[in-house]
Amino acid sequence: MALWRIRATVDDRPGYLSVLTASLALRGVNILTVQVHTTEVGAVDDFLVDAPDQVTEADLRAAVERGRGRDCWVARSEARGLADQPTRVLGLATRLVREPDAAGEALRALLGADEVTWRPASPAPLGGVGATTMVLADPSGGSYELRRREPSFTPAEYARAQALAELAASAARRDADRVTLVLPDASEVLVRPATAEDVTGVVELHESCSARSRQRRYLSGAAWPSPARLRRLLEPTQGLTLVATTGPGGDAAPVVAMANLLGEGDEAEVALLVRDDWQRRGLGSALLRRLVGHAERAGYAAVLLHVQAENTPMLRALRRLDRPAAVDRDGAVLTVTVPLVAAPAPLPRQVDATARTHRAH
Structure with a gap:
């Protein structure tokens, strides 16, 4: 068996998620965790799955498409992916309380970003999120720019990242005092x-x-x-x-x-x-x-x-x-x-x- 991460968008309508999961089940895929990110174009479902060794990336993409999913992204995952999202976020928050200067590294780990850059200028007007770029306001001044080739950023990820940036700034202020x-x-x-x-x-x-x-x-x-x-x-x-x-x-x-x-x-x-x-x-x-x-x-x-x-x-x-x-x-x-x-x-x-x-x- 092998661990994979799958992200796909489905229509936010009753029964559509069950159609997608049933299609994966026909391939012998076991869903370990699922997160749902609500967006304007539908529900973005993020799965961590355990699939038979013979199942390929192409097989998983095909199963998602048959299950009415679109904009599919598939990648191999490691055992550390078994930690659920709340546990990972709490771990990163604990680190920031001890090391406020590690905000960039924590944001990279939270989102799997390819690149994190801090800029002295504040975002105009209030930051935002795009498919491959996210801009966060640093409450201490300046902004963070994050880039990730795939999968696309979601509003839910933006909210989590901004909360983590605010925690880092709060911890830094306490450290300064x-x-x-x-x-x-x-x-x-x-x-x-x-x-x-x-x-x-x-x-x-x-x-x-x-x-x-x-x-x-x-x-x-x-x-x-x-x-x-x-x-x-x-x-x-x-x-x-x-x-x-x-x-x-x-x-x-x-x-x-x-x-x-x-x-x-x-x-x-x-x-x-x-x-x-x-x-x-x-x-x-x-x-x-x-x-x-x-x-x-x-x-x-x-x-x-x-x-x-x-x-x-x-x-x-x-x-x-x-x-x-x-x-x-x-x-x-x-x-x-x-x-x-x-x-x-x-x-x-x-x-x-x-x-x-x-x-x-």
């Missing part, structure tokens, strides 16, 4: 985007902070948020949460600070919690600058901070931003609004002058 900061006293902290797995470390951070520090963060004397709410803070629907860790242990090292950027509409709210023994060392100012920079790149019009009037360290950090700000007072609480000017998105690996890139291995 992962840095080692060198503070004015020469101490170092790893700053990275938070995940739900950080909830234990963030609970310990709250336990290590004084009641005064927690009260300044949450503007109340109530207990700190529940673990369920902390998970939502760590991975906000809109915005970004950063955690700072120090000491050996990598991502499992103790969390000494948490910085939240929570988006709502065209504005984002910023809040910080820094462990008492790490306050007045420049860490809060560094985190604040990174969140404001992220908000600006993300296109927010302004960031808001609700600060107690007696919170001198936070007010000092705000002054160090050296940006114009409007201040409204409501009793003991100040609302500081920092307007932002949208800036061109930086390269995925660009970091500020106070940080050096930290890559996870």
Whole structure:
């Protein structure tokens, strides 16, 4: 028996797929997997089949034509083709989370493309798909152009490829936000985007902070948020949460600070919690600058901070931003609004002058 891939277009009408499969069955062909790509000209059926050794490519083409299929493409396949499409896509997605720079290779593997080229110019207007060429928008800027002689690209493949490109760009942005900061006293902290797995470390951070520090963060004397709410803070629907860790242990090292950027509409709210023994060392100012920079790149019009009037360290950090700000007072609480000017998105690996890139291995 031999593995083959067959792709053919049939009319998208009841019973037509069964006619095609019956025609293949008459040749002793066993269908292992089938994917259906809906197009404007009909349903494109993509089969992985196991055929008797004596069955040739010409035999398979003839069987497809007798089964009312057209635009047939047939090619030998390898054992790795037995992995179904969702499994292959998940494997590629896992690789991109670890290696965002491998987007081109992942797209080639996903589509079996003959050639993948990245271009600095964005597609006009929004990319597209043709028979042998596909153009994808790179959310980080630029575009990918893919070429494949056969089989023809389908809209379903375009949607999958664009989703993979967006995942790569998202992973690259997260990687760019992962840095080692060198503070004015020469101490170092790893700053990275938070995940739900950080909830234990963030609970310990709250336990290590004084009641005064927690009260300044949450503007109340109530207990700190529940673990369920902390998970939502760590991975906000809109915005970004950063955690700072120090000491050996990598991502499992103790969390000494948490910085939240929570988006709502065209504005984002910023809040910080820094462990008492790490306050007045420049860490809060560094985190604040990174969140404001992220908000600006993300296109927010302004960031808001609700600060107690007696919170001198936070007010000092705000002054160090050296940006114009409007201040409204409501009793003991100040609302500081920092307007932002949208800036061109930086390269995925660009970091500020106070940080050096930290890559996870």
